[in-house]
Amino acid sequence: MVIEQYTITTTPKYNFPHPTIDTTLSQRFSEISINSLKQVRINNFLLNLQEDNFTENNPTQIQLKRTPLPLTPKHQETTIVAVDSSTIKIGETPTGIIIAIRGATVWKQNRNYRYTRLGPFIFHITEENKKSIYSSLERTYFTTQNSSQQIPTLLQMPNRLANLLERWLQIMLAKNTNNGIILFDGSLIGGTIDTPTHRLHEILSNARRNKNTVLAFSKATTLRINGYLITERLPEQSTPYLLETTGLHFKPPTVLLGDVYVAKLQRSNMAFRLDIDKEIEFSERIEAVEKLLGNDVFQQSYPETLRLAHILCTFTANEVLAMQHFASSKHGIQIINRPDMHRLLFGPFGKEGYA
Amino acid sequence: MKLYKKEGNIVQILSFPDENAEKGDYLVVEDNEAHKALIVQVIDVQFAAVSGMLEELLRTLSEGSDFIKGEDIDPLEIAPHITYIQDASLLVCKIRATLENDQLSPNNSWLPSRSQSIIIKLSVQSLMKLAKVDGDLPIILGGTKDSTLLTIDATAIDGTLNIITGKKGCGKSHLSKLLMISLVGYKATVVIFDLNGEYTSIGMTQDGKRNIYYDKIHTLNPAQNFKVSLDQLHLNVVMGILVHALHLPGTSAREFRRIWKDLKDKDKLTLVNLGEAIRNCNCNQHVRDALASRFHSISNSGFFTDNKTEANLLDESLAKCKNQGGAIVINLKNTSTVDRQIVVEYVLGKLVDSLQSWKLKAVFLFAEEAHLYLRETYWDDIVTRMRHYGIFTTFITNQPDTIQETIYRQADNIFLFNFTNEHDLDVVSRAARIDAETVKSIARDLPPQHCLTLGKVVRDFPMVTRVRSIDVKTMGETRLFFS
Structure with a gap:
């Protein structure tokens, strides 16, 4: 189909045994979602639209210490929590796009995994309403506003709204979890267009206050040393281990709120960039990773809790159909397929996404 | 949709x-x-x-x-x-x-x-x-899923070859009884080869009282209330028994024919005289032995008698059915294989005789597990020659592969109950009036008492129906040890 899906770089969420969910979140999301759908005046929406990807600032001179920090799994009972969010475009209207957002948190405690999924929330975003939607949600969930930040473009809105949801889930986790390890999907870079420094700072502060350690895993990194990705060409050393990086600085306003490591946690070929909160003591950082190793299951060096969070929030094709059915049956929006111009012009050579 | x-x-x-x-x-x-x-x-x-x-x-x-x-x-x-x-x-x-x-x-x-x-x-x-699945002589088969009654017309069974098949215990005999009493209700003459004696009480209600069909059901038990004397038999019928049921070779058959004609001419056609004539026959020893062994089979069957008061003529029963309709149940339950074949040969031969001579207009024949008593050559006979005389057969079986493929190909109506076995479904799907996919797909999932009706009676629109209950005494249930 014509649907493109983005996973947002970030993670966390809230509390265990019985997490108390802030119900205003879903209420506000629902209200804005339904209001936006009611604004579809022309009863057609089209599928297929190409998306843009935004890039991060290139960092300055990065060095990788070649001496690994060996790790020993610690089996001391520790709660592991993870958060992820996902967005998908489910169609277009003549005035905008229809998108869906969903967030998921997963926590592992006493050898059991549990999850909470929030959403999907469906929005009709137009040039006219994008500002009000974004600002309204931001106002509702974050005490600090990012007033200086420019309003996202229409095509940036899916990622930005998903990011907003994910950051909110992260802050809830940071506030409600105690003595745990919070796994984020992505990095700990602040000052970007969608993550103001003060917001990420607030999340990390709350986590520290409750004696949590935030570990942010990046599935893919663009950081290179001598032309090679930092997760490649690793020393032959028995796993698990971490490699420290130094000298990593971004041009303002981008700020790194964590220290960057390369984590090779299993014998597999896979290694990941791991950001750990800068404000945490070195020994605590190592201990946190060791507790993670002792308390979670790993597949391809990637923690299962975070993998589940990703799986649970990702939209499947039949969910997209269901949401299109919802838009159509509840709001009378007829779905029309827009012809794929690549296919139309280039036939079998016109693969979507290739220029 | x-x-x-x-x-x-x-x-x-x-x-x-x-x-x-x-x-x-x-x-x-x-x-x-x-x-x-x-x-x-x-x-x-x-x-x-x-x-x-x-x-x-x-x-x-x-x-x-x-x-x-x-x-x-x-x-x-x-x-x-x-x-x-x-x-x-x-x-x-x-x-x-x-x-x-x-x-x-x-x-x-x-x-x-x-x-x-x-x-x-x-x-x-x-x-x-x-x-236009309707007519003046409706037979209600049962209810469909949407609570409509599936009603076929009796004329759609007239002149047709029908098959009722399905695995054991799913209601085949019940449907055949339903069809049978419906036809009797319309004054038709029905003959049933009742292998298990389950049609004998069809004139009774479930609680053992007489029902409206009581007087129209004539149960004939071979060697008991159903015997024939030799002088009532036509030579062709006897020859059919000897050749087809008792496998008498050609040379011996010619000698028997001569003996029979001789006794007939002298008006001395009795079992005793026939036995005597065979013993004294001036012929090859092997021929004499062959005739003697067949004579013993005939005489030991108990089906033939020299006592004319004992002889119950099939003709009489047929005559009773002729005007007001009725069913003649030939109870083959306690009959040996050879005797069964003798009886069936006799009945079929008599029916053909009666139909040829227009003593009967037509007869509906219900044959349960016919492979147990029908000789090979009769299958084609029934679907071709006998049909023209007016014998319209309904085969009832739970072993569809015992019915010849030619029968399926010429079947006008098939009443199909549940089958799960792929081989059975393959056999049934050879019927000309239906496609294999329908048979295989629908029949496999039919619940008990549900029947897929195919063919002329439903104008080739296959329909699933739950066969309705009838108030007749059922005799076809399996005898159980633990109940």
Whole structure:
């Protein structure tokens, strides 16, 4: 189909045994979602639209210490929590796009995994309403506003709204979890267009206050040393281990709120960039990773809790159909397929996404 | 419902959970612009190939175990829509006819509009009306899924070859009894070869009282109240018994014919005289021995008698049935294989004689597990020659492969009960009036007492019905040790 899906770089969420969910979140999301759908005046929406990807600032001179920090799994009972969010475009209207957002948190405690999924929330975003939607949600969930930040473009809105949801889930986790390890999907870079420094700072502060350690895993990194990705060409050393990086600085306003490591946690070929909160003591950082190793299951060096969070929030094709059915049956929006111009012009050579 | 695909005479229709279409249902694919509609029947229901289903199932798989549990906060209530899409089904349908100007035709060469066609369910009642499944002599077979009574016309069984088949205990005998008493009710003459003695009490109600058919049921028990004297027999009938039931060789048959004619001419045709004549026959020793052994078989069967008061003529029973209708039940329950064949040869020979001489107009013959008493050559005889005399046969069997393929190919009506065995379904699907897919797909899922009716009686619109109950004493139940 014509649907493109983005996973947002970030993670966390809230509390265990019985997490108390802030119900205003879903209420506000629902209200804005339904209001936006009611604004579809022309009863057609089209599928297929190409998306843009935004890039991060290139960092300055990065060095990788070649001496690994060996790790020993610690089996001391520790709660592991993870958060992820996902967005998908489910169609277009003549005035905008229809998108869906969903967030998921997963926590592992006493050898059991549990999850909470929030959403999907469906929005009709137009040039006219994008500002009000974004600002309204931001106002509702974050005490600090990012007033200086420019309003996202229409095509940036899916990622930005998903990011907003994910950051909110992260802050809830940071506030409600105690003595745990919070796994984020992505990095700990602040000052970007969608993550103001003060917001990420607030999340990390709350986590520290409750004696949590935030570990942010990046599935893919663009950081290179001598032309090679930092997760490649690793020393032959028995796993698990971490490699420290130094000298990593971004041009303002981008700020790194964590220290960057390369984590090779299993014998597999896979290694990941791991950001750990800068404000945490070195020994605590190592201990946190060791507790993670002792308390979670790993597949391809990637923690299962975070993998589940990703799986649970990702939209499947039949969910997209269901949401299109919802838009159509509840709001009378007829779905029309827009012809794929690549296919139309280039036939079998016109693969979507290739220029 | 939406039309998805058409290949040959198969159409695939996308159906959603609230549309409740099942196997056997009829649908109308109506193209208003073409002013035509396709009448299709659902022969299979499959899951629609919704993309992403595998991922969805894999993701929810862990939720069902102890591995991962959780909570979904779904404020917009999208979950029911997801279920709706996941449970969408694909109806594989067979095109049965085209409806144009209220007339049905077998034409399926046109293609209805995929986007504009309207698909609705067609009730059995409406279908029967369209297909003109009606008449002056209705036989109510039972109720359909939509609570309509499936009524066939007795004239659609007239002059036809019918098969009732299905696995053991699913209601074949019940249906044959229903058909039989319905025909008797319309004053038809019915003859039943009752292998297990289960039709003998058909004149009684379930609580043991006489029912309205009591006086019309004539049970003949061979060697008991059903005996014949030799002088009542036509030579052809006797020769049929000797050659086909007792396998008398040609030379010996010629000698027997001579002896029989000699005794007949002298008006001395009795068992005693026949035995004496064979003993004193001036012929080859082997021939004499062959004739003697056959004579012993005949005489030991107890079916033949020299006492004319004991002899119950089949002709008499047939005569009783002639005006007001009736059923002659030939009870073969306690009869040996050879005796059974003798009796059947006799009855069939007499029937042909009576029909040839127009003593009888026509007779409906019900034959249960006919392979146990019908000789090979009779199969073709029954479906070709005897049909022209007016013997209209209904075969009842739970072993469909015991009926010859030629019978299936010429069967006009098939009443099919549940079969799960692929081989059995293969055999039945050779019937000329039905397609193999329908037989295989629908018959496999039929519940007990449900019958797929195929052929002329339903104007070639296969219909599933739950056979109605009848108030007759059932004798066909299996005897159990533990009950």
